[in-house]
Amino acid sequence: MQRKTLLKILILFLVLNVVHVNAQHEDEHTESSELSLKESQKLERKEYIQHHLLDSYDFNLFSYKKDNGEKAHVGFPLPIILWDNGLQLFSSSKFHHGETVAENNGNYYKIDHNKIYKTDASGTINYDDHHHAINDKPLDFSFTKGAFMILLTCILMFLLFTSLAKSYVKNGGISKGFGRLFEPVVLYIRDDIAIPNIGEKKYKRYMPYLLTIFFFIWFLNIFGLTPLGVNVTGNIAVTVALALLTFLITNFTGTKDYWKHIFDPLGDTLPWFGKIPLYIILIPIELLGIIIKPFSLLIRLYANMQAGHIVLMSLIGLMFFFKSWFGSTLSFGLSFAISLIEVLVALLQAYIFTMLSALYFGFAAEEHEHHDEASAH
Amino acid sequence: MEKLINEFSLGLFFWQTLLFIALLLLLRKFAWKPILNAVNEREEGIREALTSAENARKEMQNLNADNEKLLKEARAERDSMMKDAREIKESMLTEAKDEAKAEAGKIIASAQATIQSEKQAAIAEIKSQVAELSIGIAEKVVRKELANDKDQSQLIEQLLKEVTIS
Numbered sequence: 096m097q098r099k100t101l102l103k104i105l106i107l108f109l110v111l112n113v114v115h116v117n118a119q120h121e122d123e124h125t126e127s128s129e130l131s132l133k134e135s136q137k138l139e140r141k142e143y144i145q146h147h148l149l150d151s152y153d154f155n156l157f158s159y160k161k162d163n164g165e166k167a168h169v170g171f172p173l174p175i176i177l178w179d180n181g182l183q184l185f186s187s188s189k190f191h192h193g194e195t196v197a198e199n200n201g202n203y204y205k206i207d208h209n210k211i212y213k214t215d216a217s218g219t220i221n222y223d224d225h226h227h228a229i230n231d232k233p234l235d236f237s238f239t240k241g242a243f244m245i246l247l248t249c250i251l252m253f254l255l256f257t258s259l260a261k262s263y264v265k266n267g268g269i270s271k272g273f274g275r276l277f278e279p280v281v282l283y284i285r286d287d288i289a290i291p292n293i294g295e296k297k298y299k300r301y302m303p304y305l306l307t308i309f310f311f312i313w314f315l316n317i318f319g320l321t322p323l324g325v326n327v328t329g330n331i332a333v334t335v336a337l338a339l340l341t342f343l344i345t346n347f348t349g350t351k352d353y354w355k356h357i358f359d360p361l362g363d364t365l366p367w368f369g370k371i372p373l374y375i376i377l378i379p380i381e382l383l384g385i386i387i388k389p390f391s392l393l394i395r396l397y398a399n400m401q402a403g404h405i406v407l408m409s410l411i412g413l414m415f416f417f418k419s420w421f422g423s424t425l426s427f428g429l430s431f432a433i434s435l436i437e438v439l440v441a442l443l444q445a446y447i448f449t450m451l452s453a454l455y456f457g458f459a460a461e462e463h464e465h466h467d468e469a470s471a472h
Numbered sequence: 473m474e475k476l477i478n479e480f481s482l483g484l485f486f487w488q489t490l491l492f493i494a495l496l497l498l499l500r501k502f503a504w505k506p507i508l509n510a511v512n513e514r515e516e517g518i519r520e521a522l523t524s525a526e527n528a529r530k531e532m533q534n535l536n537a538d539n540e541k542l543l544k545e546a547r548a549e550r551d552s553m554m555k556d557a558r559e560i561k562e563s564m565l566t567e568a569k570d571e572a573k574a575e576a577g578k579i580i581a582s583a584q585a586t587i588q589s590e591k592q593a594a595i596a597e598i599k600s601q602v603a604e605l606s607i608g609i610a611e612k613v614v615r616k617e618l619a620n621d622k623d624q625s626q627l628i629e630q631l632l633k634e635v636t637i638s
Contacts, residue, residue: 149479150481176483235481235482236482236483238487239483239484239487242484242487242488242491245488245491246491249492249494249495253495253499253502253503256499256502256503257499260503260504260506260510263506263510263511264510268510268514278507281507281508281511282511299508302504303496303499303500303505306499306504307492307496311492311495330481330484331476331479331480332479332481332482332483332488333484333485333488335485336485336488336489337488340492
């Protein structure tokens with residue numbers, strides 16, 4: 096039975112291939128300008144994927160070409176907030192999706208490579224040798240697509256978890272409703288991430304941060320996989336902000352032992368004159384470690400989410416590359432499989448970030464008894 | 473690296489930090505604390521319930537053991553009481569038997585003595601009556617046939633025979 100279906104599928108693929116090859120032959124008969132069109136399409140796709148991975152100034156759901164060749168965008172504009180000799184606040188619709196110059200209070204702005212530059216009424220942008228714009232950049236605090244998704248996630252999380260918290264009071268200590276789904280996760284973070292890494296005594300201080308960061312990353316990762324496909328956790332600014340918080344919490348809650356471990360890692364095991372040559376090397380390494388730890392966090396999350404999006408979009412792009420049923424089925428199958436893996440990665444990355452943050456907090460909160468041990472020897 | 477720095481947007485960083493810290497503080501107050509407290513309370517409750525159940529089970533066991541002990545004691549007491557009663561009964565029976573035997577012996581002995589004495593008295597009376605009768609007969613014989621010596625002796629002999637027979 097299984098063999099038969101397998102055979103059928105194989106035959107189907109063969110037939111489709113033949114159709115595809117025929118189509119290619121027909122293509123060759125047409126003019127040579129087709130090639131350049133293909134090239135430009137390829138470039139367009141690459142550009143589209145790159146553009147998708149970046150943040151943007153308006154919330155664009157999808158774009159299409161009208162019958163008269165005009166580009167149409169479906170979505171809504173977001174506020175642009177600039178600091179350029181005073182606050183400049185206007186809607187991103189003024190840019191017309193980056194195609195035109197926006198004017199506000201007599202200042203002219205233009206988007207180039209996803210950044211806002213100050214320009215004149217005609218929108219001239221000067222480039223240096225490396226094709227980088229050299230116009231003035233105003234301080235940009237625009238409420239972008241990414242910020243919008245962050246706000247949405249925050250609101251969603253707030254509603255979800257406050258309703259969960261309330262359900263405990265209403266139901267006499269037993270959760271109810273949709274939030275109940277996340278109770279085991281909360282318990283998992285407490286029992287398998289916080290307590291083993293930080294310790295029974297001090298874990299309670301860090302629990303709010305660990306829970307918030309876990310659900311925040313997880314939800315944003317999942318949102319990235321929805322058709323909205325907003326790549327927030329794959330944005331370096333977001334991961335930097337998250338890792339910076341872990342860094343600050345680690346070092347501000349560091350105990351005496353934590354700092355002693357950095358500046359005097361050998362303790363009483365060596366006389367002071369023996370320590371000097373070692374510490375010239377050891378202390379810089381330890382100091383670097385403080386920064387490298389959160390840095391690895393931010394790069395890991397960024398790279399994983401970015402890579403996932405690139406792979407998914409490239410696979411979907413295959414559909415346009417092959418332009419046949421074969422390509423579509425292949426692309427669909429592959430992107431479906433990768434999507435499933437990405438769902439797992441979304442959870443996994445949230446877990447890793449939380450786990451490692453807990454581990455670092457554990458180092459910082461540690462109070463070991465090595466003084467007694469040393470004197471005992 | 474250059475691409476990363478180029479991609480870094482201060483605006484998004486600012487919003488992310490602001491929104492995330494706000495979310496953290498809000499959730500800490502309105503969600504995580506109540507949730508963790510509720511979960512802790514529940515777990516504490518479960519733990520308490522379990523320990524109290526265990527205690528109750530132990531108590532029950534103790535009670536059962538006590539009951540068993542009491543029952544055993546009661547049974548032993550009953551056994552010993554039964555044994556005592558049996559012994560008392562036995563001893564009473566033997567005593568009564570002995571007494572009865574002695575009494576019966578006495579009664580029999582006195583009866584025998586009475587019989588003996590009655591018998592003696594009866595014999596004596598019979599003897600006296602026989603003597604009287606023989607005297608009377610002798611008188612009559614003597615009166616009637618004193619003439620004939622032969623007859624006389626014959627008679628006496630006959631009479632004497634009769635006397636001895638009777």
